[in-house]
Amino acid sequence: MEDFTSKTLLRIIQGDITEQNTEAIVNAANSELLGGGGVDGAIHRAGGPQILEECKLIRVQQGKCNTGNAVITGGGRLKSKYVIHAVGPIWFGGLRGEDDLLRSAYINSLSLAKEHGIHSISFPSISTGAYRFPVKRASLIALRTVNEFVSLYPGFKEVRFVLFSESDYKVYENSWLEIRTK
Ligand code: AR6
Secondary structure, eight states: OEEEETTEEEEEEESOGGGOOSSEEEEEEOTTOSOOSHHHHHHHHHHOHHHHHHHHHHHHHHOSOOTTOEEEEEOTTSSSSEEEEEEOOOOSSSOSSHHHHHHHHHHHHHHHHHHTTOOEEEEOOTTSSTTOOOHHHHHHHHHHHHHHHHHHOTTOSEEEEEESSHHHHHHHHHHHHHHHTO
């Protein structure tokens, strides 16, 4: 699905984030920044050891990455020049600030991209895998946050959401239709 939100092309697709050609892709990382399963594992496998080396350097320089925050490395062997490692919240039922933390993960990723002059970026569905955040609720937060960010900052040519499963793709597509008709 393709649409415009302000001047930014919004694309919602089903696919593998490691194969995207946007200038940056976002990783659903954890605070340790040293790899893991899911998107994290796939990005480190496809991008090669350089990404982990840069993550280790960040650990030495600034320590762990708090939940809701993000850091940036190069893309190693990926098509993307950059990987933005965002740490989403673990879902504990919704009363521990999970919504705000997820929103922060998206805002901080977009802010880092803006600081680095990045014009195109792909997001996975942060926190909805191993971290068990409900996907419908996460999709509304993700899409609303991007929508608001690009309405204030016109520098992104494209923001892409890359959903692994068809069911997640449909959830995101429906959420966007709900948001844009409001
Ligand atoms: N491309 C796009 N989406 C993918 C891919 C891929 N290659 N692989 C999985 N997904 P998760 P989280 C989807 O668990 O919930 C890791 O171990 C997946 O189907 O990757 O934020 C980290 O190290 C799901 O919809 O991220 C952390 O410890 C979504 O990406 C922890 O998991 C997110 O699932 C983070 O958990």
